[in-house]
Amino acid sequence: MSVLDTESKTPVGMARPLLAAMAMLLLVLVGTHWATFSHMTDRWAHDPQYSHGFIVPAFALVVLWSRREMLKQLTWHPAWVGWPVLALGVAMRVAAAESDFEPLDSLSLLPTVFGLVLLVGGWSVLRWSWPALAFLAFMMPLPYSVETALAFPLRRLATVTSTYALQVSGCPALAEGNVIVIEDM
Numbered sequence: 001m002s003v004l005d006t007e008s009k010t011p012v013g014m015a016r017p018l019l020a021a022m023a024m025l026l027l028v029l030v031g032t033h034w035a036t037f038s039h040m041t042d043r044w045a046h047d048p049q050y051s052h053g054f055i056v057p058a059f060a061l062v063v064l065w066s067r068r069e070m071l072k073q074l075t076w077h078p079a080w081v082g083w084p085v086l087a088l089g090v091a092m093r094v095a096a097a098e099s100d101f102e103p104l105d106s107l108s109l110l111p112t113v114f115g116l117v118l119l120v121g122g123w124s125v126l127r128w129s130w131p132a133l134a135f136l137a138f139m140m141p142l143p144y145s146v147e148t149a150l151a152f153p154l155r156r157l158a159t160v161t162s163t164y165a166l167q168v169s170g171c172p173a174l175a176e177g178n179v180i181v182i183e184d185m
Contacts, residue, residue: 025116033093033112036105043141056139060132070128077122086115106140 030037044053089112096105113133117126142150155178163180166173174181 022120025120029112029116033109036093036109039102040106040139040141044139047141049147050139050141053139056136060135063132063135064129067128067131073124074128075122075124076120077124078120079118079122079126082115082118082120084115085111085118089113089115103141103143107137109140110134110137 040053044050089108089110092104092108092111096102096108110133113136114126114130117129117133121129141147159175159178159180163173163175166180166182171182
């Protein structure tokens with residue numbers, strides 16, 4: 001009989017190999033997706049629409065930290081269904097590399113990470129971590145066609161909402177296209 005670690009219901013003898021496996025898989029993920037991370041970092045640094053990409057991983061860690069009480073109920077049992085999910089991520093990565101389609105390359109990170117979590121920790125760990133993992137989607141650049149299709153309606157919504165807020169606060173404002181005119185300025 002092995003002694004159970006009360007924090008994660010993992011046998012104490014398995015804690016170190018589990019952490020070593022997680023570290024190794026993280027290194028493999030970073031190594032295989034280094035070009036993806038590099039491209040995304042460059043986009044975050046030079047495209048103002050994606051400058052929030054730098055804080056998304058930090059916010060995902062905050063989400064995990066806020067759910068730390070759930071760690072006590074976790075059971076670490078690898079789920080083999082992680083292999084097909086991981087294979088989907090790898091297939092997406094290969095297809096993106098072959099077709100030079102950057103959004104698919106970024107998107108391949110999600111199934112890859114979900115698959116790795118399932119392989120290392122199983123369903124219990126995925127239930128704990130899925131909100132943070134899903135939030136990582138916000139750091140990924142959208143395809144150009146989607147970005148341009150959303151740009152005008154969102155600008156229009158921002159203009160109308162801002163104009164209304166200014167008018168309600170007593171400031172005379174008028175929307176002309178996507179420009180707000182305030183006292184002839």
